[in-house]
Amino acid sequence: MKMVVQQLADDVRLKEGMNACMNCGICTAVCPAAEYFEYDPRSIVVAVQSGNEEKIQQLLTSDTIWMCGQCMSCKTRCPRSNCPGIIINVLRKVSQATGAFVQSRLGRQQYLIMKTIGANLLRYGYCIHPSAVDIQNHPEQGPVWEWVYSNREEVYERLGANLDREGPGAMRKIATNDLLELAVIFEQSGGTVLWQSIETHSKNKAIELGLVDSQGNPCMDLYTNYLLNEDPEF
Amino acid sequence: MKTLNSDNQQLFDKEIAGDDYYYLRSCIRQNFFPGAEKVFLDILTQKLGRKIIDDEHHTTCSGIGYHTDIVPFDTFQAIIARQFALMKEKGAVNAVVSCITSFGGYHEVLETWKEFPEEKRKAQENLKKATGRDFDVPKNIAHACDIIYKYRHEIARLAPYKLVNTHTGEPLRVVDHVGCHYAKIFPDKAVGGAEKTTVLTAMIEAWGGQPVNYPERRHCCGFGFRHYLVKPNRSYSISNARKKFESMQPYRPDLILTNCPGCNMFLDRWQYALAQIEGKTYSDDKNGIPVLSYEELAGLLLGYDPWHIGLQMHQVDLEPLLKRMGIAYSAEAKYRNAKGIPMTPPKFTGCLE
Amino acid sequence: MTKKKHIAIIGGGIAGLEAGSVLTRQGYKVTIIEKENKTGGLLNHWSSLFPDFSLPGEVLARIQPENPDLTLIHNTCIESIKKENGRFELFDKRHLKLYADALLLATGLSVFDASLKEEYGYGLFINVITSSDFERIHKAGQKLLTAQGDPPKRVAIIHCVGSRDAKVGNGYCSKVCCITGVKQAIAISRMLPECEVFNFYMDLRLYGSKYDALYLEAQKRHQIQFIRGRLSEVSENQDQSLQLKAEDTLQGRPLRMQADMILLLTGLEAARQNENLCKNNHLELDENRFFKSENMQYHRNCSRQEGIFMAGSCICPMSVNETLDSARSAAIEVDNYLTQKER
Ligand SMILES: Cc1cc2nc3c(=O)[nH]c(=O)nc-3n(C[C@H](O)[C@H](O)[C@H](O)COP(=O)(O)OP(=O)(O)OC[C@H]3O[C@@H](n4cnc5c(N)ncnc54)[C@H](O)[C@@H]3O)c2cc1C
Ligand code: SF4
Ligand code: SF4
Ligand code: SF4
Numbered sequence: 007m008k009m010v011v012q013q014l015a016d017d018v019r020l021k022e023g024m025n026a027c028m029n030c031g032i033c034t035a036v037c038p039a040a041e042y043f044e045y046d047p048r049s050i051v052v053a054v055q056s057g058n059e060e061k062i063q064q065l066l067t068s069d070t071i072w073m074c075g076q077c078m079s080c081k082t083r084c085p086r087s088n089c090p091g092i093i094i095n096v097l098r099k100v101s102q103a104t105g106a107f108v109q110s111r112l113g114r115q116q117y118l119i120m121k122t123i124g125a126n127l128l129r130y131g132y133c134i135h136p137s138a139v140d141i142q143n144h145p146e147q148g149p150v151w152e153w154v155y156s157n158r159e160e161v162y163e164r165l166g167a168n169l170d171r172e173g174p175g176a177m178r179k180i181a182t183n184d185l186l187e188l189a190v191i192f193e194q195s196g197g198t199v200l201w202q203s204i205e206t207h208s209k210n211k212a213i214e215l216g217l218v219d220s221q222g223n224p225c226m227d228l229y230t231n232y233l234l235n236e237d238p239e240f
Numbered sequence: 241m242k243t244l245n246s247d248n249q250q251l252f253d254k255e256i257a258g259d260d261y262y263y264l265r266s267c268i269r270q271n272f273f274p275g276a277e278k279v280f281l282d283i284l285t286q287k288l289g290r291k292i293i294d295d296e297h298h299t300t301c302s303g304i305g306y307h308t309d310i311v312p313f314d315t316f317q318a319i320i321a322r323q324f325a326l327m328k329e330k331g332a333v334n335a336v337v338s339c340i341t342s343f344g345g346y347h348e349v350l351e352t353w354k355e356f357p358e359e360k361r362k363a364q365e366n367l368k369k370a371t372g373r374d375f376d377v378p379k380n381i382a383h384a385c386d387i388i389y390k391y392r393h394e395i396a397r398l399a400p401y402k403l404v405n406t407h408t409g410e411p412l413r414v415v416d417h418v419g420c421h422y423a424k425i426f427p428d429k430a431v432g433g434a435e436k437t438t439v440l441t442a443m444i445e446a447w448g449g450q451p452v453n454y455p456e457r458r459h460c461c462g463f464g465f466r467h468y469l470v471k472p473n474r475s476y477s478i479s480n481a482r483k484k485f486e487s488m489q490p491y492r493p494d495l496i497l498t499n500c501p502g503c504n505m506f507l508d509r510w511q512y513a514l515a516q517i518e519g520k521t522y523s524d525d526k527n528g529i530p531v532l533s534y535e536e537l538a539g540l541l542l543g544y545d546p547w548h549i550g551l552q553m554h555q556v557d558l559e560p561l562l563k564r565m566g567i568a569y570s571a572e573a574k575y576r577n578a579k580g581i582p583m584t585p586p587k588f589t590g591c592l593e
Numbered sequence: 594m595t596k597k598k599h600i601a602i603i604g605g606g607i608a609g610l611e612a613g614s615v616l617t618r619q620g621y622k623v624t625i626i627e628k629e630n631k632t633g634g635l636l637n638h639w640s641s642l643f644p645d646f647s648l649p650g651e652v653l654a655r656i657q658p659e660n661p662d663l664t665l666i667h668n669t670c671i672e673s674i675k676k677e678n679g680r681f682e683l684f685d686k687r688h689l690k691l692y693a694d695a696l697l698l699a700t701g702l703s704v705f706d707a708s709l710k711e712e713y714g715y716g717l718f719i720n721v722i723t724s725s726d727f728e729r730i731h732k733a734g735q736k737l738l739t740a741q742g743d744p745p746k747r748v749a750i751i752h753c754v755g756s757r758d759a760k761v762g763n764g765y766c767s768k769v770c771c772i773t774g775v776k777q778a779i780a781i782s783r784m785l786p787e788c789e790v791f792n793f794y795m796d797l798r799l800y801g802s803k804y805d806a807l808y809l810e811a812q813k814r815h816q817i818q819f820i821r822g823r824l825s826e827v828s829e830n831q832d833q834s835l836q837l838k839a840e841d842t843l844q845g846r847p848l849r850m851q852a853d854m855i856l857l858l859t860g861l862e863a864a865r866q867n868e869n870l871c872k873n874n875h876l877e878l879d880e881n882r883f884f885k886s887e888n889m890q891y892h893r894n895c896s897r898q899e900g901i902f903m904a905g906s907c908i909c910p911m912s913v914n915e916t917l918d919s920a921r922s923a924a925i926e927v928d929n930y931l932t933q934k935e936r
Contacts, residue, residue: 031840035825075464133304153586167274176270197315435711455828
C-alpha cells in the first residue's frame with residue numbers, strides 16, 4: 007500500500023490547491039465551517055504541508071475533514087493562492103479509498119450521500135428529483151413544498167415543466183440510453199470503484215457495530231438509521 | 241493563475257456571448273423553480289430574439305456529487321466532457337449554465353485542463369471509451385445571469401414595470417446574494433470580480449431599484465453540500481443563513497435577489513424554518529423578506545403572470561412586493577392547475593401563520 | 594585642471610539629495626532631476642519618524658545641499674536613458690534633456706494602491722484609511738476623526754496590505770510597514786488616549802535597532818494589542834463603522850471584530866517609471882520590480898549597466914537611515930567609477 011502522503015500527491019488537485027502556507031489565517035477568517043465547528047482550514051493546510059504520515063492519517067480518520075462546506079471562500083483570498091477547500095477534496099478522496107472515513111461519525115455519512123445523491127444521479131440523471139425530497143426528511147421545506155410534493159404532477163405541468171416525460175424540458179425523464187452512458191462513464195472513470203469502497207467499508211463497519219441480520223450479514227437499513235441518529239461526540 | 245493587480249482589473253469585464261447558446265440545466269433550479277428556467281428561455285427567445293438549444297440528451301454535471309465527494313474528479317471531468325461533446329454534435333460553442341455549482345465546476349475543469357493537459361487527455365479517453373463521443377472545449381461559458389446582465393438595458397426598455405414603489409415613487413431597496421461558486425473560485429470569470437460582484441447590482445440599478453450593501457453580503461448562504469443534504473448536519477446551513485438575515489434585517493430590504501438556484505431556495509425556506517423556531521421574521525410583517533432570482537425578477541418586470549413563472553412555489557409570498565410594484569395579479573389564479581381547475585392551496589404561506 | 598565630470602541623479606528624495614551633496618563635496622558637477630515641484634520625496638508627507646519620533650523636516654534641513662556645482666531641476670520626469678559615446682543621455686517625454694558621465698538612480702518608492710485590495714474596501718468604505726492618509730492627518734496637526742466627525746473608540750491597524758500577497762502580484766515584504774504600524778499605533782494612542790488600538794499582523798518584522806523597544810513601549814505604555822492574524826475582509830455596518838474578519842491564529846479561532854476605523858499599512862512598490870528607464874540600456878529590474886544590483890552582497894549600489902548606480906529605496910524598501918547610508922555608499926561607487934575611467 008502506498009503511503010497516504012503519496013496518495014495525496016498523486017492527485018493533480020493537490021498541486022492546484024497547495025502552494026505553501028504561511029499561516030496567516032485569512033482562510034479561517036472567512037470560513038463558514040470554522041465559525042460553526044471546531045474547524046480551522048489553516049491548520050489542515052499546515053498538516054498536509056508537513057507531509058507527516060501520522061498527522062495525515064489522523065486527519066483521514068477524523069471528523070475534521072468532513073466539516074468543510076465547500077463554499078470555496080478560502081480560495082478567493084489566500085495570499086499564497088492555496089485552496090484549503092480543494093485540499094479537503096483530496097483528503098476526502100483518500101479517506102474513502104483507504105476506508106479511513108468509517109472511523110469518524112461525519113465520515114460515515116458518505117454512505118448516506120451515496121445512497122441518495124449518488125442513486126439519484128444514475129437513476130434520474132439529476133442529483134435531485136422532486137420525489138426524493140420527501141416531506142418527512144425535509145420539514146424545513148415548509149407547507150408550500152409539501153403542497154408541491156403532494157401535487158407535483160399538476161404543479162410542474164402548469165409551470166411548463168416536463169416531469170418524468172420524454173423530450174426536452176425541466177424535470178424530463180432522461181432517456182435510457184443517456185442514463186446508460188452516465189453509468190458507463192462511472193464505470194470507466196473510477197466512480198464505481200469509489201462507490202464499492204464506500205459500500206464495502208460501510209458494511210464492515212455495520213458488522214463491527216453489530217448491525218447485522220439473523221445470518222450475521224450487515225443490515226444496511228439498521229446502519230442507515232444508526233447514521234441518522236448518531237450523537238456528535240463533542 | 242491570474243492575479244488581481246492593476247493591469248488585469250479589466251478582466252472583470254468578462255466576455256459574454258451574445259447569441260446561439262446551448263442550455264445546461266440546473267438540478268436544483270428545475271426541481272424547485274421550474275418556472276424560472278421556463279421564463280429565462282422564453283425571455284431569451286421571445287423577448288430578445290436569441291437562439292438557444294435545449295438538448296434533451298444532456299444530464300446533471302454531477303457537481304453536487306462532486307462537492308459531496310461521492311463523484312471522483314475523473315468522473316466529474318468525463319461527465320462535463322460529455323456535455324461538451326453534445327454541444328459539439330449540435331454545432332454549439334456558447335454554453336449557458338443555469339446552475340452556480342456547475343458554473344464553478346465547468347471552470348474548475350477547464351482551468352485544470354489548461355494547467356494539466358494530461359487530465360484533458362484522460363477525460364477524452366474516458367469519454368471515448370464510455371460513449372464513443374469526442375468533444376471540443378466551448379468558446380464561451382456564461383452563467384444564465386450573465387446573459388440577463390448583458391441584456392439588462394434591453395429588458396428595462398421592454399419592461400412595463402420597474403423596481404419602484406408605485407405608492408411612494410421611491411426605488412425599492414434590494415439586497416443581493418451572489419452564489420459562492422459564481423465568483424469565489426475564479427474571480428475573473430464573474431462580472432465585477434469576487435469582492436464587488438456587480439452582476440446583480442447592475443440589474444437592480446438598470447431596473448430602477450436601489451442596491452443595498454450589508455455586512456455579510458459575501459458570506460455563504462450556508463448550503464454546505466453535505467451539511468444540508470444529510471439531515472443531522474442541517475443546523476450548519478440554517479445558522480449560516482441566519483447570519484445573513486440578521487445582517488440584512490436593519491436595512492429593511494424589499495427584496496433579496498439571487499443568482500444561484502440553491503441560494504434562492506435556501507434563503508426562502510430558511511426564513512420560514514427560522515420563524516418556526518424563533519417565532520420571528522426578518523421583515524416588518526409575518527411574511528418574511530421576498531426572495532427572487534434574476535430570471536424571476538426579469539420575468540415579473542416584463543409583465544409575465546407571476547403564477548406562470550412559478551412564484552407560488554416560494555414559501556415567502558411575493559404578493560406584498562407585487563403590490564408595491566403595482567403589478568396586477570389574480571389572487572385566485574395562484575393555485576390552479578394547467579387546465580385552470582382550482583387546487584387545494586398549501587396549509588399556509590409566508591413565515592408565520 | 595580638466596573639466597569637472599558631470600553626474601545626473603534621477604529623483605530628488607533624501608537618497609538623491611544626500612548622494613548629490615556628497616558628490617559635489619567630492620568635486621563633481623551634479624544635476625538632480627525631480628518630477629515633483631519639490632524635493633524631499635515621501636518624507637515631505639510624513640509627520641514624525643520612527644524610531645525616535647524626530648521630524649522629517651530636521652532630516653531634510655540637514656541634507657538640502659547648497660553648492661554652486663549642484664543644479665536642481667524640478668517638474669521633470671525622466672522617461673528614458675540612452676548610452677551614446679560613453680555618455681548618458683536623459684530624456685523626458687521625447688525632448689533631450691541632458692548629458693552625464695555617470696548616472697545615479699534615486700527614484701525611490703511609490704505606495705501600493707490600497708483600493709486594489711478590494712476586500713478591504715478602501716475608497717468604498719469611508720472609515721478605511723491608509724498609513725499615508727494617517728501621516729497627512731497627523732502632520733496637519735489634526736485629530737483622527739471618523740467620517741461622522743467623532744473620535745474613534747477603536748482602531749484596527751492592518752499589516753501587510755499589498756505586500757507578501759500573490760493576489761496583488763507582490764510577494765515581497767515591504768520591510769518598513771511593521772515599524773510604521775507600531776509608530777502610528779503609538780501616535781493614535783497619544784492623540785486619543787481613550788481609543789483602543791489593535792494591530793493585526795502575520796509576522797512582526799521589527800528588524801531595526803530600537804524597533805523592539807518601540808514595540809515594548811506600544812504594549813506597556815499604550816496598551817496596544819497585537820493579534821496574530823491577517824485581515825481577510827472588511828464590511829461596512831449601517832452606521833458606517835466597520836466589521837472585520839480575521840483569524841486569531843494563536844487561538845486557532847475565527848474572529849469578527851467591530852471597529853470605528855481601519856488603518857491599512859500599505860506596502861511599498863518601486864517607482865512606476867522604472868520599467869521605461871530600463872529600455873535602450875542594460876538596466877534590469879528584479880522580480881519585485883526594483884532595480885537589480887550587479888551583486889546582492891558586494892555591489893548593491895551598482896546596476897547591471899556600467900556607469901549607472903542606484904541609491905536608496907529604489908533598490909528595495911528602506912528606512913530613512915538605511916536610505917542615507919545607501920546614498921553615501923552609492924557616492925563612493927560613482928567616484929570609484931569616474932576616477933578609474935580617468936586613469
Ligand atoms: C507611511 C510611511 C511612513 C514612513 N515612515 C517612516 C519613518 O517614520 N521613518 C523612516 O525611517 N522611514 C519611514 N518611511 C520610509 C521612508 O519614506 C523612506 O525611507 C524614504 O522615503 C526613502 O527615500 P528615497 O529618497 O529613497 O525615496 P523617495 O522618498 O520615494 O524619493 C524618490 C524621489 O524620486 C522622484 N522620482 C521618482 N522617479 C522619478 C523620475 N523618473 N524622474 C524624476 N524624479 C523621479 C520622486 O518624485 C521622489 O521625489 C515611511 C514610509 C511610509 C510609506
Ligand atoms: S489563507 Fe492561505 S496562506 Fe493563509 S493560512 Fe490559509 S492557506 Fe495558509
Ligand atoms: S471551502 Fe471549506 S475550508 Fe474553504 S472556506 Fe468554505 S468551508 Fe471553509
Ligand atoms: S514589514 Fe511587516 S507589515 Fe510590512 S510587509 Fe513586512 S511583515 Fe508585512
